[in-house]
Every structure is written in C-alpha cells, then in structure tokens.
Amino acid sequence: MSTLVVKFGGSVLTSEAALHRAVSEVYRYVRDAHKVIAVISAFKGETDQLMRLAVGYTQASASSATPHLLATGEMKASTLFAMACERSGIVTRFRSVAEIGLTAEGDHFNAQPVSLKTEVLINDLKASDLVVVPGYVAENAAGEPVLLGRGGSDLTAVFIGKALRVAGVEARVRLNKDVDAVYDIDPNTYPDTAKPYAALSWEEAEKIAFPVVQAKAMKYAHEHGLEVEVAGMARGYETVLGAKTAERRTPGFARKIRVAVMGAGGVGSMFLQRCLEWSDLIEVDRVLVRDPSKRRDHPLAGKFTSDARNFARADVDVFVDIGTGVSPSAELLEQFLKLGVGVTSANKQAVAAVQGKLKDAAKASGAALTYSASVGGGAPVIEALLRAVKSHKIKSIAGVVNGTSNFVIDQVEAGKTFDAAMDEARRLGFAEPDSTADLDGTDVGAKLRLLREIAFPGVTPVHVEVGAITAESLVIPKGKGLRYVARAMMTSKGLEVSMKLEELPADHYLVGAKGEQNRAIIELENGDFWYVTGKGAGAWPTSESLLADTLEIARGLKG
Numbered sequence: 160m161s162t163l164v165v166k167f168g169g170s171v172l173t174s175e176a177a178l179h180r181a182v183s184e185v186y187r188y189v190r191d192a193h194k195v196i197a198v199i200s201a202f203k204g205e206t207d208q209l210m211r212l213a214v215g216y217t218q219a220s221a222s223s224a225t226p227h228l229l230a231t232g233e234m235k236a237s238t239l240f241a242m243a244c245e246r247s248g249i250v251t252r253f254r255s256v257a258e259i260g261l262t263a264e265g266d267h268f269n270a271q272p273v274s275l276k277t278e279v280l281i282n283d284l285k286a287s288d289l290v291v292v293p294g295y296v297a298e299n300a301a302g303e304p305v306l307l308g309r310g311g312s313d314l315t316a317v318f319i320g321k322a323l324r325v326a327g328v329e330a331r332v333r334l335n336k337d338v339d340a341v342y343d344i345d346p347n348t349y350p351d352t353a354k355p356y357a358a359l360s361w362e363e364a365e366k367i368a369f370p371v372v373q374a375k376a377m378k379y380a381h382e383h384g385l386e387v388e389v390a391g392m393a394r395g396y397e398t399v400l401g402a403k404t405a406e407r408r409t410p411g412f413a414r415k416i417r418v419a420v421m422g423a424g425g426v427g428s429m430f431l432q433r434c435l436e437w438s439d440l441i442e443v444d445r446v447l448v449r450d451p452s453k454r455r456d457h458p459l460a461g462k463f464t465s466d467a468r469n470f471a472r473a474d475v476d477v478f479v480d481i482g483t484g485v486s487p488s489a490e491l492l493e494q495f496l497k498l499g500v501g502v503t504s505a506n507k508q509a510v511a512a513v514q515g516k517l518k519d520a521a522k523a524s525g526a527a528l529t530y531s532a533s534v535g536g537g538a539p540v541i542e543a544l545l546r547a548v549k550s551h552k553i554k555s556i557a558g559v560v561n562g563t564s565n566f567v568i569d570q571v572e573a574g575k576t577f578d579a580a581m582d583e584a585r586r587l588g589f590a591e592p593d594s595t596a597d598l599d600g601t602d603v604g605a606k607l608r609l610l611r612e613i614a615f616p617g618v619t620p621v622h623v624e625v626g627a628i629t630a631e632s633l634v635i636p637k638g639k640g641l642r643y644v645a646r647a648m649m650t651s652k653g654l655e656v657s658m659k660l661e662e663l664p665a666d667h668y669l670v671g672a673k674g675e676q677n678r679a680i681i682e683l684e685n686g687d688f689w690y691v692t693g694k695g696a697g698a699w700p701t702s703e704s705l706l707a708d709t710l711e712i713a714r715g716l717k718g
C-alpha cells in the first residue's frame with residue numbers, strides 16, 4: 160500500500176475553515192486507499208505572534224523556554240487537525256515528536272533532524288489510515304525541544320519520507336501550499352504571466368522554488384535523492400522536484416465549479432457550509448428546499464428555491480443530491496445526467512430505485528454518476544468495491560452499513576434504554592427522517608442493492624433474508640458481539656443475500672465497528688480479504704464524502 164507524507168503549513172492553515180479543507184485533502188487520499196502521515200505546521204501567523212510574545216518577555220535575550228513556547232503553535236494545530244480528521248471518520252492516530260523519536264542536532268532554532276523511530280509510524284499505519292504529527296519541532300539528545308528553522312515542517316515531512324523509504328516503505332512526500340505548483344515567478348503577484356512547472360530538477364528547484372519550499376528541506380531531498388511534490392489543495396497535479404529537469408505544463412482546474420444542491424437538512428446544511436469554505440473552487444448556484452422562506456438568515460438564502468420542475472438545467476457542473484425518498488431525487492438525478500451534468504448522491508433510496516436508468520443516462524451523456532455517501536457515509540465502501548471489481552471477482556461482501564443501529568446496539572450494551580439510544584441517534588443526525596428505516600432493513604436493503612450491483616452486476620438473488628431490530632432483540636451475548644450485518648454471497652446455489660442481527664466473535668472485524676462507524680469486508684475469489692472502515696453516519700463524514708465526489712467530478716477524474 161502506498162504511503163503519502165503530506166505537509167500542511169501556515170500558508171494553507173489560515174483559519175479553522177482552512178483546517179477543514181486540509182481534512183478533506185487527507186480524506187481523498189485515504190479513500191483512494193493511501194495510508195497518510197500528515198505533518199502539520201502552526202496556523203498562519205501563529206509562530207510570528209509567539210515569537211513577538213517571547214521577545215516581549217525575554218527582551219531578546221536567550222531563554223530555554225522559547226522553543227517550548229514556539230512548539231505550542233504546531234501542537235495546537237496538529238492536535239486540532241487530528242480531532243477534525245476523527246470527526247470526519249478517518250481512523251487517526253496522533254503522535255508527538257517524542258513518541259515518534261524525531262531527534263535533531265545543532266542550534267535550538269535551526270536544528271538538523273538525525274533520527275526517527277520509523278517502526279512507530281509503520282505500526283500505527285497498520286491500525287490506522289492516518290498518523291498526524293506536528294512539524295517544525297524535534298527533540299535533541301537531552302530531550303529538549305528544538306526547532307528545524309523557519310518553514311521547518313517541510314523538512315519534517317521530507318525527513319520522514321526519506322526515513323520511511325529507507326525502511327522499505329513506498330512513500331511519497333507532498334507539500335501542500337497556497338499555490339497549486341511551483342511557477343517561474345510568483346503567481347500571486349503575476350497571475351496572468353506566471354507559468355507553472357510539472358517538474359524541476361533539485362538544482363533548479365534550489366534556485367526557483369526556495370520561496371515555496373524551505374531551502375534546508377530541498378537541500379536534504381537533493382542529497383538523499385528524494386522526490387518531493389509541491390501541490391495545491393484538491394488538485395490532481397503537482398510540480399515534482401526531483402531528477403527530471405524543468406518541464407512546463409498547462410495550468411488546470413482554473414475555473415470555479417458550479418453546483419446545484421438538493422436538500423439543506425442535517426447533511427445538506429453541512430455540505431453548504433463546506434462549499435462556502437471552498438468558495439475559491441466551488442460556487443453554489445442553487446439549492447432546492449421544501450420551503451425557502453424558512454432559510455432567510457442562511458448565507459446562501461438568495462440561492463434557495465422550491466421549484467423542482469425547473470431545477471435540472473445544464474448550467475452547472477455537478478448536481479449534489481442530499482434529499483430524502485425516491486422522488487424527486489430520482490427524476491432530478493436522471494435529468495441532470497441526461498443533460499451531461501455529473502451527479503453525486505447521498506440518497507440511497509433514490510439511487511437504488513432507479514440505478515439502471517441512471518447508469519444508462521450516464522453512459523449516454525458521458526456524465527459522472529457517483530454516490531459514495533449513499534453507502535457507508537464517509538466510509539469508502541463503494542470506492543473499495545469499485546477498485547476490487549476492476550481486477551478481481553468478488554466472492555462475498557459483508558458489512559455493518561447502518562450507523563444508527565450500530566450506535567444503538569453499542570449504547571444499549573453500555574446500559575442505555577433502546578428508546579433513549581434512538582433519541583440520541585436522531586439528535587446526532589444519524590437517523591433517517593423516518594427512523595424505522597434504520598431498524599427494519601429498509602436503509603440497509605437499499606445500500607446492499609447498490610453494493611450488489613457493483614459486486615454482482617445483473618444477478619438476481621436466489622434468497623433474501625431480512626431481519627429487524629427491536630428493543631427485545633438487543634440481548635448481547637456474553638463474550639460475543641452483536642451486529643446488524645448486510646451480506647451478499649455468491650454460493651453454489653446462486654447469490655444469497657441477508658440483512659439481520661448476527662452474533663459474532665468479540666474480536667470479529669465487524670464487531671470492531673464502534674458507535675456510528677461502518678465497516679465492510681470484501682472477500683475476493685482468490686481468497687484475499689479487503690477491509691474498509693469509516694464513519695457511516697453524521698453530517699461531517701457524509702458531507703466529506705459528497706465533497707470528495709464533487710471535487711473529483713470537477714477534476715474530471717470521474718465520468
């Protein structure tokens with residue numbers, strides 16, 4: 160599995176909203192099956208502010224406390240970043256520099272990294288998809304914090320990347336910047352004339368890229384023959400600093416994408432908020448709601464409409480369906496696809512009801528049909544399955560794919576009443592508008608139809624078993640785990656499908672899905688198993704998934 164060491168520095172961490180954007184960037188790598196180490200620098204301006212504060216106290220004389228104070232900028236941003244990633248459902252491990260044994264020698268303010276316990280990171284990535292570490296800071300032999308020079312988070316990332324490669328890990332280093340590439344001249348000052356590079360040799364980079372990448376980091380990469388990517392957020396291209404000599408490329412993804420959104424409920428409101436955070440790349444053109452008069456104080460109030468009949472028009476790039484029930488979502492999805500507009504949907508009932516028609520419409524127009532959030536919320540179940548069917552035959556798929564019921568099972572096990580647990584799931588925004596759908600197989604049934612159609616296209620099941628969850632059924636056997644499991648398995652009789660409560664060994668992978676988490680096991684005919692995990696319900700993970708689909712359609716990666 161490929162590992163990405165991704166660095167986010169102050170140039171992109173300009174605010175808490177920008178921190179969420181960095182989460183989305185990591186989310187897209189994780190759903191593409193990369194393991195990620197995120198190196199996080201302080202929020203923009205924070206290190207300067209801390210320095211000014213220190214100078215005010217020390218009157219410019221040296222203090223052994225100053226590196227400790229400066230290190231708090233990275234500690235704050237990196238810990239918050241780890242929490243934000245967990246909130247979006249990414250299985251995350253935070254590590255301090257002491258825990259990863261990142262040591263450095265030399266000046267307390269301009270030290271050179273010398274060693275790292277790569278085994279800690281490698282082990283963490285077996286259990287987690289993401290490890291978050293603070294950049295810029297290391298420890299010296301005496302255990303004191305030392306700093307790697309201004310812009311030193313670049314060096315942290317490059318050093319970790321090189322150490323992982325030495326340990327045999329296939330690692331890439333990607334430095335995320337507020338520019339989308341290295342240009343011949345500053346694109347912020349000369350937007351019309353600056354030309355981006357696709358590649359630069361290390362020697363050229365040391366002359367051209369130094370305002371973007373820390374000089375020490377570039378020198379270190381050059382000395383150790385390590386390629387470094389410089390990229391902007393959400394972009395599908397980069398400048399590679401490495402062995403290749405200067406190579407220009409045409410800029411891409413310059414135009415803002417326009418989206419039409421249906422639904423501004425729990426998930427829809429969060430998605431709209433996320434679009435506002437991405438306002439440099441995404442413009443919300445219109446939002447279909449039941450009653451626009453209820454939304455007068457929303458920042459996008461002028462864009463709300465209840466006119467479903469004139470909603471499908473070809474003047475947008477993506478239609479984002481976050482509505483409920485089959486109609487009018489199903490009709491709108493088909494209309495937009497026929498018009499050549501890419502779509503993404505969280506509405507599993509609508510997509511499952513008309514998936515054949517939607518596929519035909521997408522095929523005819525060439526527009527992208529995506530619905531990652533419809534199954535697993537933020538857990539990339541659909542992505543994994545689509546990857547699997549590209550090169551394998553599927554034997555079975557089994558999963559916990561309803562967050563509400565899984566949350567309720569765990570709450571009941573912890574001593575809550577069934578009704579109190581359901582109320583809590585509704586309050587947290589996990590449940591369907593009619594929450595019986597989360598308990599009687601309606602929600603899971605639609606999700607399983609979508610998964611089946613990818614794993615076993617066109618195959619009609621020979622047997623379908625549907626069980627419901629009731630207060631009485633939640634008797635959790637001692638030493639075992641209880642999970643509502645969706646299964647589709649190709650047997651000698653044909654395709655057998657079930658969705659019901661199952662008693663499983665306590666250490667079973669599906670029992671490890673906690674609370675609103677979703678998990679899936681994809682069994683290949685060659686005997687291999689693929690595992691997927693993430694948060695199956697909630698506005699944060701679900702809107703993360705919708706955003707990832709939207710940006711992928713915009714990048715032309717789907718369609």
Ligand SMILES: NC(=O)C1=CN([C@@H]2O[C@H](COP(=O)(O)OP(=O)(O)OC[C@H]3O[C@@H](n4cnc5c(N)ncnc54)[C@H](O)[C@@H]3O)[C@@H](O)[C@H]2O)C=CC1
Binds near residue numbers: 483486589592701
């Ligand atoms: N809540 C979650 O964690 C997840 C939800 N989903 C799916 O996302 C969709 C939205 O879920 P929530 O935001 O939780 O539900 P919600 O009930 O909070 O929001 C649904 C919104 O759609 C609007 N809507 C429904 N029919 C409409 C129509 N004809 N015209 C205009 N607006 C209409 C409703 O007024 C409401 O604002 C559902 O299909 C759900 O199954 C998918 C994954 C996770």
Ligand SMILES: N[C@@H](CC=O)C(=O)O
Binds near residue numbers: 589590597696697
């Ligand atoms: N109600 C659903 C929401 C996601 O699809 C669930 O709880 O899983």
